Structure formats: structure tokens, C-alpha cells
Amino acid sequence: MTVAAEAPPRRPGLRLAIALAFLLAFLWELLGAVSNLLAWAGFAAVLHRQLSAFAWLVLGAGVLVPIAGYLLAVLLARGRTPGILALMLVVAYAASQALTLSLLAFFQVGIGVR
Amino acid sequence: MADPETEDEALTWAGDDQEIARPVRQAPVATTRESGAPTLVALGVLGGIAVLESIGWLRGVLSATLEATLQQGAGPLGAVAFGVNLLGRVAAVAAPILWFVLAARRIRTPSRRFAWLVLGAVLLLPWPALMGLL
Numbered sequence: 001m002t003v004a005a006e007a008p009p010r011r012p013g014l015r016l017a018i019a020l021a022f023l024l025a026f027l028w029e030l031l032g033a034v035s036n037l038l039a040w041a042g043f044a045a046v047l048h049r050q051l052s053a054f055a056w057l058v059l060g061a062g063v064l065v066p067i068a069g070y071l072l073a074v075l076l077a078r079g080r081t082p083g084i085l086a087l088m089l090v091v092a093y094a095a096s097q098a099l100t101l102s103l104l105a106f107f108q109v110g111i112g113v114r
Numbered sequence: 115m116a117d118p119e120t121e122d123e124a125l126t127w128a129g130d131d132q133e134i135a136r137p138v139r140q141a142p143v144a145t146t147r148e149s150g151a152p153t154l155v156a157l158g159v160l161g162g163i164a165v166l167e168s169i170g171w172l173r174g175v176l177s178a179t180l181e182a183t184l185q186q187g188a189g190p191l192g193a194v195a196f197g198v199n200l201l202g203r204v205a206a207v208a209a210p211i212l213w214f215v216l217a218a219r220r221i222r223t224p225s226r227r228f229a230w231l232v233l234g235a236v237l238l239l240p241w242p243a244l245m246g247l248l
Contacts, residue, residue, distance in 0.1 A: 025198075028198055090212065091209070091212045091216045094212050095212075095213060095234070097203070098206040098210075099238075100206075101171075102242065104242075105245050106241065
């Protein structure tokens, strides 16, 4: 005998609201990463020096992490219920925050702050 | 050639007065979730790693990063910024456990589930705390 499972109800408005709410959080994180990159580049320019390749790599990765985290969560939750979308975005945001802090620690060690 | 009425009878259960059901989607089969001892041990080990990583993140977050975001006299915007940053730190502490719970409960294919669990354990290593210990 075959069991027919009912398809989950589609709520495009709720999904969009969840995606937009989390987008704000990810954008805040992105803003911090971009301002960090610009601040260190400006600081190096004031000292008439160039940021090292390591610094560019770590600060650039910090910019990419929130973008990749958000897009990956939205893609993986495509076609799923709003609850699953929210859950995946929560985990993506948490992982993104952890990775950002790790990159910050690498950067501080790399430039000799810690 | 077969008699059409005989074919219809062969595809109908007794007492079922409706036509053949056309399923939209197959329900998940229970056998796709492994529940053997090795699987449970691996899940336990990876869950323990997730808890240890969260403890490491708590230690790393509490050590140096929080006070830098709280500024005296920064106004409402400063308070909001501090709140959002605090939320981010809390999220970072919870990240390993959240990742573990999501992957262990939502991914049904065993190989894919363990791939995601191992990926999470590697990605979410608490480097700030580990570097502080070195």
C-alpha cells in the first residue's frame, strides 16, 4: 500500500518575511566586515604601507562569510516549510558569527595584536 | 491481450471503492535512518565535540571581545549596536550545538548527515579560545 503524504502548505509571504528579517542580521554582519576591511586599509594607507596578502585574505574572507552563509541557507531551504527556512537561517547566522570571530582571531594573531 | 476489467480488479484492494490512489510524494521510509550501535556512538562523539566547542566559544567570547563593543555615552544607536553584537556572540556560542541538532535530526541520508556533522565540527572550531591556550 502506498502512503500519500500531503505537501506542506506554501506560504510565500511568510517565507519572504523570514528571509528579509534574517537578511537584516546578515547585512549588519556584512557591514561590520566591510567597515573592518576599509578601516584597516585606511590605517595602512596613513602609515604609507600596504596590507599584506594574509590581511587581505582574512579580511576578504570575513566579507564573504555572511554572503555565503545567507545564500547557502536560502538555497538549501528552497521548497521547504517556513519553519525549516527559519531554522536553517538561524544555524547559518550562528555559524557565520563563529567563523567571523575565528577570522578576527586569525587576523589579530597575523598582524601581531595578540 | 488481457481483459481490462481483470486488470482493474488486480489493482484494487478489497473494500476500497475508490480508484487507484495517485500519491503526490512518497512518505519517508523508516529504514533510511540508521539506528545501530556504531551510528549512535558516532553521533555521541560528534555531539560531545559540539558541546566542547560551545564551551570553547563561551570562553573565547567572554575573554576579550565583548567589552570592546560597549561604549559609554554612545546613545541609542550604540545600545542597538551593542545588543546586535551581543546577539552575535550568543549565536556563535550556540553555533556548534545548533549545527549538530539540525544535521542530526533533519538529514536522513546517513552518509550526507555525517558529512555535514564533520564539516560543522571542523568549521566551528573555537579558534579564539584555542589561540588563547597556545
